[in-house]
Amino acid sequence: MIQMTLIQIDNYGPWTVTPNPCNESDLQILQAELFADVQRQIAMKKGLVFYTRFDNMLAVTNGLNEEDHMRIQRSIRNRYPITISMGVGTAKTPYEAQKIATEVLQNKGGAQAAERKEILAIDSLVKPEDSFVQMAHIDINGVTDSLTDIIPAFDTNFLVNKAQHYLMTKLIEKGALLFFIGGDNFMSPCNELGTEELMKILEEIDDEIDIALKAGVGRSDNAEDAAYMGDLGLEEIREGNNEELVYVLEKKN
Numbered sequence: 059m060i061q062m063t064l065i066q067i068d069n070y071g072p073w074t075v076t077p078n079p080c081n082e083s084d085l086q087i088l089q090a091e092l093f094a095d096v097q098r099q100i101a102m103k104k105g106l107v108f109y110t111r112f113d114n115m116l117a118v119t120n121g122l123n124e125e126d127h128m129r130i131q132r133s134i135r136n137r138y139p140i141t142i143s144m145g146v147g148t149a150k151t152p153y154e155a156q157k158i159a160t161e162v163l164q165n166k167g168g169a170q171a172a173e174r175k176e177i178l179a180i181d182s183l184v185k186p187e188d189s190f191v192q193m194a195h196i197d198i199n200g201v202t203d204s205l206t207d208i209i210p211a212f213d214t215n216f217l218v219n220k221a222q223h224y225l226m227t228k229l230i231e232k233g234a235l236l237f238f239i240g241g242d243n244f245m246s247p248c249n250e251l252g253t254e255e256l257m258k259i260l261e262e263i264d265d266e267i268d269i270a271l272k273a274g275v276g277r278s279d280n281a282e283d284a285a286y287m288g289d290l291g292l293e294e295i296r297e298g299n300n301e302e303l304v305y306v307l308e309k310k311n
Contacts (some may be wrong), residue, residue, distance in 0.1 A: 062155035093113035106281035108237035145175040151233030152247035195288035199270040201242040277308040
C-alpha cells in the first residue's frame, strides 16, 4: 500500500490579490521556498514531495503519521504568511491514493474558502507492515549531446515537456503518477505497474514521438529509499550493465 498526501495552500488565490495584487516575483519566491521547506520536513521521515501547481503539492508519505503532518502544518503557520491544509489517502496504486487524499480534503471545504484553514483530513494511514513504494526514475537518452548543446534552450524544454505529456498519459492509465524532477528526468510513483508494462510504455513513446527513454525502478517501504534504488538502477543502465530499458532494484528491510 502507498500513502499519498495532498498539500494545499489555504485560500491562496484571494490572498495573492488582497488588498492589492502581490508582486509576481514575491509569489514565485514564496512558492519555491515553501516547496523546499515542506520537502525538507517530509524527507526527514523518508517521504518525498512533488510540486504540481506549487499551491498544490503531492507527497508520498509512507511512514508519516498524524502528528508528523500536524507538526509540518504548525511549522509553516509559524513562519509563513499563509497556512496549509492536507489530505491523506492510501491505496494499492498512487493514482487511487491521491484521489482519496484529494476527496477527503475537498469534503472539508473549497480551496478558496476563507473558513477552511489548516485542515488535516485523513482517510487512512498505511500500517508499517503493509507499507510498499515503487518508484521509477525515467530519463531521456542523450539529451545533452543531441539537444542541450545543439538546439535553442526553449526547444529542448518543449521536447522534454512533450515526453512528459506522453508518459503521463500512458502511466495514469496504469494507476501510476509522473512528475518532472529537473533536467530530462522524471519520477513515477508506480505501485502495481509491472516491469513489462513499463518497458512497453517506453517502447511506444520511442515509436510514436522518437524520444528514447530508460528507467531505473526502486522498491522499498518508503519513498526516499525507493527513489534512491531507482537512481541506482538508472546508473546501471547508463554504465552499460543492463541492456534492457528498465532495471529494477529492491531494498530489503
